[in-house]
Each structure stands twice: as C-alpha cells, then as structure tokens.
Amino acid sequence: MNFKLKDIGPQLMTVIAVVLVFGFFTYNAQVNMESRGIDFGYGFLSQESSFDVQFSLIEYDGSHSYFRAYLVGLLNTILVSVIGIIFATILGVIVGIARLSPNYLINKFAAFYVEFFRNIPLLLQIFFWYFAALRALPLPQDADAIFGIAFLTIKGLYVPAFIWQNFNIFFYSIVAAIIAIIVIRIQAKKLQETQGKQTPVLLISIGLILILPLISFLIGGVRLSFEVPVLKQLATTSFIYEGGVSLPPELIALALSLSLYTATFIAECVRAGIQGVGKGQKEAAASIGLTQNQVLKLVVMPQALRIIIPPTTNQYLNLTKNSSLAAAIAYPDLVLVFAGTALMQTGKAIEIVSITMFTYLSLSISISILMNWYNKKIAITEK
Amino acid sequence: MTKINFLKPDKSNLNTFLYLGSFLFFFSVLDVSLNSFFSLNLTGFLPGFLSFLLPLILGFVGLYFIRIELSGIKQLDLLNKHINTNNFNAILSLLIIFIILKSIPPILSWFFVDASFAGDSKDVCTGSGACWTYIKVWMRRFMYGMYPNGEQWRINLSFIALALLGSVGYFATDRFKKYLTLYYVVIYPFIAFLFIFFFISGGPVFFDFSYGIIAAILSIIIGFFIPSKFKFYYFLIVPLALYILLKYFIFYEELIELGKLDGLNWVETGAWGGLSLTFIISFFCLIFCFPIGMAFALGRRSGFPLIRYISIGFIEFWRGVPLITVLFMSAVMFPMFLPADFFIDKLVRCIIAISLFEAAYVAEVIRGGLQALPRGQYEAAKSLGMGYWRMHIFVILPQALKLVIPGIANTFLALVKDTPLIFVVGLLEIVGMLNLAKTNPEWLGFAMEGYVFAAIIFWIICYAMSKYSYNLEQKYKTDR
Numbered sequence: 001m002n003f004k005l006k007d008i009g010p011q012l013m014t015v016i017a018v019v020l021v022f023g024f025f026t027y028n029a030q031v032n033m034e035s036r037g038i039d040f041g042y043g044f045l046s047q048e049s050s051f052d053v054q055f056s057l058i059e060y061d062g063s064h065s066y067f068r069a070y071l072v073g074l075l076n077t078i079l080v081s082v083i084g085i086i087f088a089t090i091l092g093v094i095v096g097i098a099r100l101s102p103n104y105l106i107n108k109f110a111a112f113y114v115e116f117f118r119n120i121p122l123l124l125q126i127f128f129w130y131f132a133a134l135r136a137l138p139l140p141q142d143a144d145a146i147f148g149i150a151f152l153t154i155k156g157l158y159v160p161a162f163i164w165q166n167f168n169i170f171f172y173s174i175v176a177a178i179i180a181i182i183v184i185r186i187q188a189k190k191l192q193e194t195q196g197k198q199t200p201v202l203l204i205s206i207g208l209i210l211i212l213p214l215i216s217f218l219i220g221g222v223r224l225s226f227e228v229p230v231l232k233q234l235a236t237t238s239f240i241y242e243g244g245v246s247l248p249p250e251l252i253a254l255a256l257s258l259s260l261y262t263a264t265f266i267a268e269c270v271r272a273g274i275q276g277v278g279k280g281q282k283e284a285a286a287s288i289g290l291t292q293n294q295v296l297k298l299v300v301m302p303q304a305l306r307i308i309i310p311p312t313t314n315q316y317l318n319l320t321k322n323s324s325l326a327a328a329i330a331y332p333d334l335v336l337v338f339a340g341t342a343l344m345q346t347g348k349a350i351e352i353v354s355i356t357m358f359t360y361l362s363l364s365i366s367i368s369i370l371m372n373w374y375n376k377k378i379a380i381t382e383k
Numbered sequence: 384m385t386k387i388n389f390l391k392p393d394k395s396n397l398n399t400f401l402y403l404g405s406f407l408f409f410f411s412v413l414d415v416s417l418n419s420f421f422s423l424n425l426t427g428f429l430p431g432f433l434s435f436l437l438p439l440i441l442g443f444v445g446l447y448f449i450r451i452e453l454s455g456i457k458q459l460d461l462l463n464k465h466i467n468t469n470n471f472n473a474i475l476s477l478l479i480i481f482i483i484l485k486s487i488p489p490i491l492s493w494f495f496v497d498a499s500f501a502g503d504s505k506d507v508c509t510g511s512g513a514c515w516t517y518i519k520v521w522m523r524r525f526m527y528g529m530y531p532n533g534e535q536w537r538i539n540l541s542f543i544a545l546a547l548l549g550s551v552g553y554f555a556t557d558r559f560k561k562y563l564t565l566y567y568v569v570i571y572p573f574i575a576f577l578f579i580f581f582f583i584s585g586g587p588v589f590f591d592f593s594y595g596i597i598a599a600i601l602s603i604i605i606g607f608f609i610p611s612k613f614k615f616y617y618f619l620i621v622p623l624a625l626y627i628l629l630k631y632f633i634f635y636e637e638l639i640e641l642g643k644l645d646g647l648n649w650v651e652t653g654a655w656g657g658l659s660l661t662f663i664i665s666f667f668c669l670i671f672c673f674p675i676g677m678a679f680a681l682g683r684r685s686g687f688p689l690i691r692y693i694s695i696g697f698i699e700f701w702r703g704v705p706l707i708t709v710l711f712m713s714a715v716m717f718p719m720f721l722p723a724d725f726f727i728d729k730l731v732r733c734i735i736a737i738s739l740f741e742a743a744y745v746a747e748v749i750r751g752g753l754q755a756l757p758r759g760q761y762e763a764a765k766s767l768g769m770g771y772w773r774m775h776i777f778v779i780l781p782q783a784l785k786l787v788i789p790g791i792a793n794t795f796l797a798l799v800k801d802t803p804l805i806f807v808v809g810l811l812e813i814v815g816m817l818n819l820a821k822t823n824p825e826w827l828g829f830a831m832e833g834y835v836f837a838a839i840i841f842w843i844i845c846y847a848m849s850k851y852s853y854n855l856e857q858k859y860k861t862d863r
Contacts, residue, residue: 011689018693025720032719103477104470112461119845120838121800124814128838131821132831319703328806339711349715353708361703 014324029350042355051341053332066342072360073337080254080333081320087259088319089312092266099271110267118264123325125261130253130329137249140231140239149228153343155240157247165223173216174209181205217352226345250331259298262319266312273308274300305378311372317364324360334359397454404448410478411442418483439477446473505826518831518836520714521820525813525836528656534648538659541578565618565724572670573622574599579663598625611766634702651728653809658840660812664734665799671738671800673791676745681775683746684753693745702741710807711738719855741798748790752783792852813837 023375033040045067052062056072057079098110117125138144143153153156164170181204188199210309216222229244285299326333327340339356343349415438431438454460466476497512500519508514518525527535548571552563556732577595602622609617612817635705655663682694713736714729723729756779764774784791803814811819817833820826 007687011687014687014690014693028722029719032723035723101472102465102468103476105476109479113539115846116842119796119800119842121803121814121841122842123803124834125805127814127818128831128834131818132834135830175519225478297407324705324707325804327707335705335707335711339708345717349719353712353716356711357704357708360705360708362701365699 013336036278038347040350042351044351048347049342049345051345053337054330055251055332057286065345069342070334070338073332073334076331076337077323077326078332078363079322080251080258080326081323082264083251083255083257084319085316085324087255088262088266088315091259091263091316092312093270095263095267096274097272098165099154099267100274101180110129114264114267119236122257122261122322123328125257126253126325126329129257130250134249134253140241141363149226151229151241153241154249155246156249156251156320158241158244159247160228161245163227166221169220170213170222173212173220177208177212180208184208198327248331250326253329254326254331258292258322265315265318268302269308269311269315272311273304273306276307277303302378306375309371309375309378313368313375316371317367320363320367321360384569389493394451394454397451398450400448401454401456401459404445404562407441407445407448409445411438411445411477412484413486414438414441415481419488424644437487438481439474442471442477442480443473446477455645462734466859494725504644513832514829515832517820517826517832521816521826522590522835524657524812524820525816525833526657527608527659527739528660528811528816529654530656531654537583541582542659542662544576545578562614564616568674570599570603572621572667576668579667583655583663584652594626596627598622601619601625655730656811658813660805661799661802664730664802664805664812665739665795667734668741668798672745672794673732673736674739674746675742677749677780679742679746680753683750698743699745701740706737706740706801706804707807708735710804712736714808729808730810733808733810737798737801737805741794741801744776744794744797745791748794749783751790752785753779753786755786756783788852788859792849792855796848799844799848802842813840 028366031223045196046065048063049066049069050062051069053060053069053072055076058068058072059076060068061071095110095113098106099114101107137152137154139157140151143151147150149160160254183202184199184204190202191197191199213222217224227244229241229246232240232242281299281303282295290298323333324335327336330336334356339352343352346352384814386766414425417425424434428434446468449459450462450463450467450473451459454463467473493512495512497510497514498515499507500515502506503515503520505514507516523532523535527538530538551566555563574595581595594703599622602618603709604624606614606617679694679698683692683698685691685694710733713732716726717732717736760778760782761774764778769778802812805812806818807816814837817830817837821833
C-alpha cells in the first residue's frame with residue numbers, strides 16, 4: 001500500500017479543521033435552540049402566513065401558506081431579474097458598440113456613460129431613482145397619457161392589459177411557426193452544404209412568425225382587445241387608475257437601476273469581445289469578397305461571441321443576485337418577503353436564511369449551467 | 384460661374400460648400416443654444432413640429448455640404464474624420480451636441496445658479512435649485528455618523544496617522560524596501576487595528592494601545608539584529624508575543640492605573656457611521672479578504688483532492704449567494720451558532736461576512752492569474768529544488784498577482800461599492816445616514832441633494848481607485 005503521510009497529513013488536518021468548525025457551530029446551535037425553546041423543522045412552510053404582499057404575480061393573500069409567500073417572492077425576484085437582463089443586454093450591446101465607434105462624440109458619450117454609472121454604488125442608484133427621481137413624477141390626476149394609453153405617475157406605471165379570446169390557439173400558432181422555422185433552417189443549412197444554394201431564411205422566418213398568428217386571428221377566432229387604465233376618484237384628493245396592468249414604482253426603480261448599472265459592465269464585455277477579434281480576420285474576410293454585413297455576421301460576431309459570453313454570464317448572475325437589494329426599497333422580492341417578513345413572524349432564522357441562500361445558489365447555478373451549455377455549443381472545436 | 388451641383392459637394396467648389404455648410408451648421412447650433420440658454424426661439428414663426436426639427440435638418444444639410452474628402456484644410460479633414468464620416472454618424476453627432484446644449488442650462492442652474500449655499504436652516508432653500516445648506520448642516524453626520532461631535536478629532540487623528548503610516552512605502556530607502564511587504568501585510572494592519580479599536584472606540588482599554596505601539600517599536604528595533612534568514616518568522620511571532628508579554632506579565636495593575644488616560648470615552652460601534660465607517664469597513668475587508676482569497680485560490684489548484692473540493696465548495700457557495708443574504712445571516716443566524724455567552728460586535732460580524740464574501744471573488748481572480756502562467760514557470764522553479772511554498776512565494780505568486788492587478792482592483796471597487804449594504808444589520812454609513820437625514824421632519828424633501836452628494840463622493844473614490852490600478856498595471860507590466 002502506497003501510504004504517504006506527506007500526502008495524507010495536510011488533507012486530514014484540513015478536514016478535521018472543517019469538521020471541528022461545523023461541529024462547533026451545530027453543537028452551539030442545538031444548545032441555543034434548546035435553551036430558547038425553538039425547534040428545528042420546515043413544517044412552518046405549510047402554515048398560514050397571515051401577511052399581505054403588495055405586488056404579486058400569482059394569487060396571494062394572508063390566508064395562503066408560507067410556501068406560497070416564498071413562491072411570490074421568488075417570482076418577483078425572477079420577474080425583476082428577467083426585465084433587468086433584457087434591458088441591460090440591449091443597452092449594453094448598444095453602448096459597447098458605440099464605444100468602438102470612430103465618431104469621437106459617440107465614443108466619448110458612451111465612455112462617459114460607462115464611467116459614470118459603473119463607479120456609483122448600485123444601492124445609491126436604486127435609492128436615487130426610487131426616492132428622488134420617481135418621487136418627482138406627477139400625481140395620478142395630473143399625469144399625461146403616453147401615446148394616449150399608458151400613464152406614468154408617482155404611484156407607478158399603468159399600461160393597458162391584453163385581453164385575449166382563444167389565447168391557446170394563438171399560442172399554438174406561434175409554437176407551430178417556431179417549429180417550422182427550425183425545420184426550414186435545418187433544411188437550408190443542408191441545402192447550402194450539399195448544393196451551395198442560399199435560402200433567404202431570415203425573410204421566410206419573419207414571414208412565418210407574422211403570418212401564422214395572423215391566420216389564427218382571421219380564421220381561428222382569436223380576439224385581442226386592450227383594457228386601458230381609467231382614472232377613478234377614491235376621495236376628494238385621492239385618485240387611482242383602474243384596469244390595465246400597474247407596475248409599482250419599486251419595480252420600475254429597481255429594474256431601471258439594475259439595467260443601467262449592469263449595462264456598463266456588459267458594454268465593457270462587448271467592447272472587449274469585438275476588439276478581441278483580430279484585424280487580420282476582418283481583412284481576410286473582406287479579401288475573399290464578403291460584404292461588410294457578411295463580414296460582421298459570418299466572421300466577426302461568431303468569434304466575438306465566444307469572448308463575450310462567459311463574462312456576460314457573470315454579469316447576468318450578478319444582476320440576479322443584486323436584485324436582492326430590492327429589500328432596501330420594499331419591493332417584495334424573495335429577501336423582503338421571505339427573509340424579512342416571514343422570518344420576523346416565525347423566528348425560524350436558520351431554516352429561512354438557509355432556504356433563501358439555497359434558492360439564490362440554485363438560481364445562479366442554473367443560469368451558469370445554461371450559459372456553459374451555450375458556451376460549449378459555440379466554442380471552437382479544435383481537431 | 385461654374386454650375387454648382389448641390390447633391391454632390393466636392394473639391395472643385397470647396398469654398399462655396401464650406402461657407403454654406405458651416406453657416407447652416409453653426410446656425411443650427413446657435414438656434415439650439417439660444418433656445419436653451421436664453422429661451423429664445425429663432426424659428427418660432429414656423430409651425431410647431433417643423434420648428435422643433437429645423438435645427439436637426441439644417442445641421443444635417445450643413446454637415447452634408449462640408450463632408451468633402453481630402454479638402455486640404457487640416458481642421459476640416461479632422462472634423463470630417465471624427466464626427467462626420469457618413470449621414471448616420473452626422474445625425475448622431477448632431478443629436479449628441481444638441482442634447483449636451485440642452486442639458487447644460489438646467490444642470491448648471493440646479494447645481495450652482497439657483498442653489499442655496501448660505502444659512503443653516505431650511506428657510507434659505509426657497510429657490511428651484513439644489514439646497515446645499517442641507518449638506519452643510521448635516522455634513523458632520525454624513526462624515527462621522529452618530530459619533531459625538533466633541534470626539535470626532537479621534538477619527539480624524541487616526542485617519543491622518545494611518546494615512547501617514549501607510550505612505551511610508553514611498554519614502555523607504557533601498558535598505559528598508561525589502562521589509563515593506565512584511566510591514567504592509569503584518570505590522571500596518573496590526574497598528575491600524577490598534578488605532579481603530581482602542582482609539583476610535585476609546586475607553587478603559589486605551590492603555591492596551593500603548594502596549595501595542597511599544598511592542599511594535601521594540602520588535603522593529605530588535606529586528607535589525609536578527610539574521611535575515613529568520614526575519615520572516617521573527618516578525619510573524621515576536622510582535623504579538625511582546626504585546627502579550629507586556630500586557631499580561633510585565634505591566635501590572637498598578638502600572639495600568641498609572642498609565643491609564645482618562646477622557647477617551649468609549650463610543651460603541653452602533654454610533655459609528657458616515658463616510659468614516661465606509662473607510663473603516665473597506666479597509667479591513669480589503670486587508671482580510673486578500674490573504675483568505677489567496678489561500679483558497681491555492682487550495683483550488685492544490686493537488687490534494689479533499690483540499691481542492693473544500694476550496695471549490697467555499698468559493699462557489701459565497702459566489703452564488705447575494706451579499707445581502709450573507710449580511711442577513713451574520714445578523715440573525717450567526718449568533719445562534721456561537722456559545723450563549725459569547726458576543727461578537729456587529730461591526731466585526733459585518734467585516735467577517737464581507738471579507739469571506741469578497742475573498743471568494745478574490746480567489747477566482749487570483750486563480751485566473753495562476754492558470755495564465757505557463758507551466759514552464761512551475762517546472763523551472765521545481766527544477767531548482769524549490770518546495771511548494773518557496774515556489775509559490777518567490778516565483779509563482781509575484782508573477783500571477785502582477786497579471787491580475789486589474790481584476791483585483793475591480794474586486795476591491797466592488798467591495799467599496801458594497802459597503803452601503805451594511806444597513807441590513809443596522810449600521811449606517813453614508814448612504815444609510817442620508818436615508819436617516821431624509822426622514823428628519825425638519826429637512827424633508829432634500830433626498831436628491833443627498834444622493835447627488837454621496838454619488839459624487841463615491842464616484843471620486845472609485846474613479847481614483849480604478850485610475851490608480853491602471854497606473855499600477857502599467858508600472859508592473861512585463862513583456863513576455
């Protein structure tokens with residue numbers, strides 16, 4: 001047996017140290033909980049929560065269980081993260097490209113944006129938007145309509161709601177369109193590889209995704225109408241909008257600051273990615289007669305994306321984790337609803353904080369697995 | 384007279400196009416600036432929509448006219464190259480110029496012209512501009528939190544002393560240069576800790592502070608006579624041993640009574656706050672997270688599978704959770720894990736939590752540097768007969784750390800920007816103090832000024848740090 005003390009020693013010491021630390025903590029936790037009369041267990045999740053949440057995507061009130069409160073918080077976190085990720089990506093890509101512009105003014109403008117928003121703490125930005133900027137918005141009765149249908153007021157943004165009839169038919173038509181596009185893409189690729197024929201895939205795709213839902217409107221009996229928010233007087237000075245969808249100012253402030261802040265980092269990733277593609281690549285592509293757009297689409301972007309995606313994934317993860325700052329402005333996200341209110345009510349510190357951490361951990365890991373898969377898919381396969 | 388082709392400006396009609404184009408361009412800029420600075424509308428006689436768009440159209444046509452390639456005029460060529468390469472760029476440039484012109488007057492008037500600076504009550508703030516009086520009145524709170532006014536010189540003195548001690552590196556002669564790392568890694572944090580703990584915190588333990596100083600000075604003096612072979616171990620052990628020796632064995636009760644300084648009141652950490660707390664927390668987290676992160680980075684690259692898995696678990700756990708839940712944990716969960724009679728101050732708990740959190744990020748950054756080193760470096764060091772520690776301390780880490788200066792600087796910047804989160808445990812640094820001041824009934828409605836003020840401070844700190852890291856990067860750049 002090849003037993004070496006030199007190899008085993010350090011490992012054994014580390015493991016013993018870790019076990020000792022954990023054992024110390026668990027022992028103390030047991031003693032403390034016994035002396036305070038707290039029992040450990042996750043049974044409270046099915047108990048009635050008896051607190052209300054201001055903004056929730058699913059039906060929820062005080063009579064529902066703590067588990068449902070947890071779901072409400074989780075969905076709100078996911079909602080604000082998804083909104084933030086979408087806007088941060090759009091803005092980040094635009095700014096990142098603008099930083100590479102030969103136009104001096106655009107270049108400096110983008111650089112100013114990045115340097116400005118990157119160097120101010122996110123929490124301060126959230127506070128600024130929520131307590132200072134959004135508080136300067138008009139009251140509901142004074143608000144001007146945006147395009148006649150939406151209202152941006154101090155109490156939030158009111159937008160029209162979609163009212164669908166036979167929504168499932170519309171949904172199936174979109175699914176059918178997407179499947180058709182995938183099939184056509186595969187066929188087109190095969191055609192190009194075998195016969196060298198080019199098919200206008202983009203045009204066909206756009207046509208399909210427009211025409212199939214349109215057909216569902218014409219013959220499938222799908223109807224779409226809008227419910228425009230209407231001003232309603234509650235008391236002499238108190239007004240509110242009814243109908244439509246209302247987005248609370250907390251959500252707006254949070255999504256705005258998250259996307260403005262994260263966009264600066266994404267912009268830097270995009271810039272680094274595009275700069276990382278060698279000049280020779282572009283020149284080589286141009287020399288074999290590709291047009292400017294083809295160079296960008298077929299040569300520069302596929303290579304740039306490989307550099308851009310890993311750090312951008314990190315930024316998405318950061319955004320998701322940063323969305324927990326919502327607790328500071330009372331947006332009912334996971335931390336506020338579950339680790340705040342529910343913790344205060346039940347006093348189950350260990351259980352609730354561990355569930356919250358575990359949730360964020362699994363959110364992070366799932367995003368990174370998804371992105372790693374994508375990254376692997378587009379990675380250069382070396383022979 | 385030659386015929387002028389208006390659709391195609393070229394060199395043959397250079398002067399005509401130049402005069403016409405620059406006239407149109409300057410007219411459009413003039414129109415917008417008159418509009419925004421003096422609210423004069425030159426084109427007011429036109430119907431609304433057209434009057435709004437006219438500067439853009441005129442400017443666009445003007446820029447189109449002066450877009451003449453190789454005109455021979457240096458300034459014009461530069462202008463064309465930088466802001467006027469094609470129609471799309473011309474429109475974007477015009478839009479940016481107009482946005483800047485339009486936004487200067489309101490910003491200037493809010494910041495300076497209509498702002499109120501004088502006085503010390505809310506009554507002077509009647510204008511439409513910012514109320515800097517509010518900042519002036521609350522300045523002490525924003526800087527020192529709830530720290531008693533009469534005692535604030537202690538914070539100032541400590542910070543100045545620490546800044547001076549910190550700048551020692553710039554004045555060190557070559558003879559002392561080799562001790563600098565030791566000084567900054569062991570002695571300086573130790574002195575800083577003594578300053579913060581016994582001087583800013585104050586109180587009956589003040590004499591301990593002088594023990595610390597005596598121990599440090601004594602050990603440095605003796606240090607010169609120690610052979611350099613043992614110097615590292617000497618400075619690792621002796622200062623602390625001297626301190627303990629002085630405290631528990633040599634100076635006894637009666638001496639403590641003699642040396643005790645009255646007058647330094649104990650200020651509990653709950654009263655600390657403002658920008659000084661931001662500095663204190665950033666400073667200590669920065670000092671602690673670096674060695675911890677380095678240890679875990681080495682652990683993750685270690686050949687021992689158990690150590691590697693423990694390091695991976697540690698790093699991925701802290702990187703996967705948001706800081707706010709970590710602080711929650713330190714506030715509500717951590718006391719449950721400690722013996723009942725064992726109390727840790729919440730500031731210390733905060734510093735531990737943030738340090739562990741940032742250490743995971745530092746570990747990943749350093750690991751990047753370690754991975755970027757070519758294997759030849761490891762092999763060369765091993766072939767010289769170096770062991771694991773010698774190899775890492777003298778060959779691998781100096782190179783790896785040089786590579787990751789930007790990454791580490793980014794992590795430290797993130798750390799500074801994360802400090803406001805300590806509001807979770809009830810500590811109020813500058814942003815927390817702003818929120819407190821905002822709700823004061825006598826000073827309602829000045830949230831904007833406060834946030835702008837804090838944003839400027841943070842911006843200056845972070846921007847300076849990032850520029851400094853850039854300089855460091857340039858300084859230590861070595862070509863391979």
